[in-house]
Amino acid sequence: MANRVVLAYSGGLDTSVAVRWMTEELGVEVIALSADVGQTGDLSDLEQRALAAGAVAAEVIDIKEEFARDFVGPALKANAMYEGRYPLVSALSRPAIVKHLVQTARRYGADAVAHGCTGKGNDQVRFEVSTVALAPDLEIVAPVRNWGMTREASIEYASRFAIPVTATKDKLYSIDDNLWGRAIECGEMEDPWAEPPAGVWEMTVPTAVEPREVVIAFDTGTPVALDGVTAPLHDLIIELNEIVGSYGWGRIDMVENRRVGIKSRETYECPAALALIMAHRDLESITLERDLQREKLRLESRYAELAYDGLWFSPLKRALDAFMEDSQAAVTGEVRLELGPRSCQVAGRRSPLSLYDYGLATYDAADTFEHADSEGFTRIWGLGVQTWADVQGPGSRS
Ligand code: ARG
Numbered sequence: 001m002a003n004r005v006v007l008a009y010s011g012g013l014d015t016s017v018a019v020r021w022m023t024e025e026l027g028v029e030v031i032a033l034s035a036d037v038g039q040t041g042d043l044s045d046l047e048q049r050a051l052a053a054g055a056v057a058a059e060v061i062d063i064k065e066e067f068a069r070d071f072v073g074p075a076l077k078a079n080a081m082y083e084g085r086y087p088l089v090s091a092l093s094r095p096a097i098v099k100h101l102v103q104t105a106r107r108y109g110a111d112a113v114a115h116g117c118t119g120k121g122n123d124q125v126r127f128e129v130s131t132v133a134l135a136p137d138l139e140i141v142a143p144v145r146n147w148g149m150t151r152e153a154s155i156e157y158a159s160r161f162a163i164p165v166t167a168t169k170d171k172l173y174s175i176d177d178n179l180w181g182r183a184i185e186c187g188e189m190e191d192p193w194a195e196p197p198a199g200v201w202e203m204t205v206p207t208a209v210e211p212r213e214v215v216i217a218f219d220t221g222t223p224v225a226l227d228g229v230t231a232p233l234h235d236l237i238i239e240l241n242e243i244v245g246s247y248g249w250g251r252i253d254m255v256e257n258r259r260v261g262i263k264s265r266e267t268y269e270c271p272a273a274l275a276l277i278m279a280h281r282d283l284e285s286i287t288l289e290r291d292l293q294r295e296k297l298r299l300e301s302r303y304a305e306l307a308y309d310g311l312w313f314s315p316l317k318r319a320l321d322a323f324m325e326d327s328q329a330a331v332t333g334e335v336r337l338e339l340g341p342r343s344c345q346v347a348g349r350r351s352p353l354s355l356y357d358y359g360l361a362t363y364d365a366a367d368t369f370e371h372a373d374s375e376g377f378t379r380i381w382g383l384g385v386q387t388w389a390d391v392q393g394p395g396s397r398s
């Protein structure tokens with residue numbers, strides 16, 4: 001049984017009650033760790049609130065830069081979208097947080113880590129499998145999954161122990177956000193036919209009306225500048241969320257397959273993530289050789305599945321990272337995005353390493369393509385089909 005536990009602390013009802021519940025019921029010392037991954041909300045009082053809930057120590061750490069560089073950046077190189085649509089917002093933050101849970105556990109000599117996830121979601125899987133991968137010796141405590149308290153009972157528990165929480169009896173939505181986007185679940189959206197109420201959107205409230213252009217510069221697969229202004233990845237993403245989100249673009253409404261076997265209706269807003277993946281993929285269309293581009297496309301969905309399923313720290317994911325990284329050597333250049341009400345589209349792309357050859361592509365006088373070569377090429381390309389057609393095809397006599 002553990003003595004000292006580092007809890008991933010969000011400041012919400014569940015993790016606040018978890019601090020006291022683990023102290024009382026399990027007799028452990030709780031260290032609360034809150035990671036700033038670019039979520040909204042006030043993080044300044046988290047430390048004090050964790051202590052008020054009964055934590056023996058509390059820390060808030062800003063990991064935005066590392067999160068963008070080591071988790072979002074590689075996922076973008078892989079154009080990672082789960083089931084073709086979801087850019088893995090929460091799935092990317094969990095392994096980043098676990099890395100720091102483990103480091104903090106080492107610093108405090110803790111023998112366990114804890115999270116506030118329920119038993120129905122993917123996040124528990126990501127927390128626990130990442131922990132096992134990085135620190136197989138640490139115990140994992142999941143109080144919320146096992147305590148069997150209703151939301152009402154948790155609120156009563158909080159007031160009994162004077163734990164500061166802002167929660168009300170009926171919680172409408174389950175929300176998780178970071179700089180890569182925002183996930184909104186539950187409430188009316190549990191009916192997949194029902195339209196999400198207008199009030200659920202925060203990052204994609206349309207305010208801009210004048211169409212505008214934004215130019216994104218990439219260096220070997222990583223966005224490095226917006227409209228010519230260089231910025232570290234985390235700042236660039238945050239700024240692009242503002243710009244693209246103000247056009248009301250970047251929403252996703254889907255039913256996805258959770259790792260635990262449940263189909264779940266999910267809504268997301270990911271303006272920067274979707275815009276950057278669109279731009280990055282487009283730049284690859286002029287900088288990747290055909291076979292590399294196609295094989296990469298095949299591996300991208302596998303990459304997204306691994307990240308979604310909690311296998312960020314796994315040998316296959318690491319090997320795929322090496323492939324993705326290698327594939328990005330020439331993915332340098334610029335993409336022009338055109339923004340308008342509820343729309344975002346690529347309007348142009350260019351690269352010093354572009355494989356787009358005007359001479360080969362053009363139909364005008366500058367044409368350099370050897371037209372005569374195509375005659376033999378096409379004949380040989382179709383030779384197998386021709387042989388088949390003669391003997392077995394629909395027009396054959398046999
Ligand atoms: N369904 C998404 C995922 O599994 C979002 C999860 C959001 N998490 C939350 N606690 N609300 O990645």
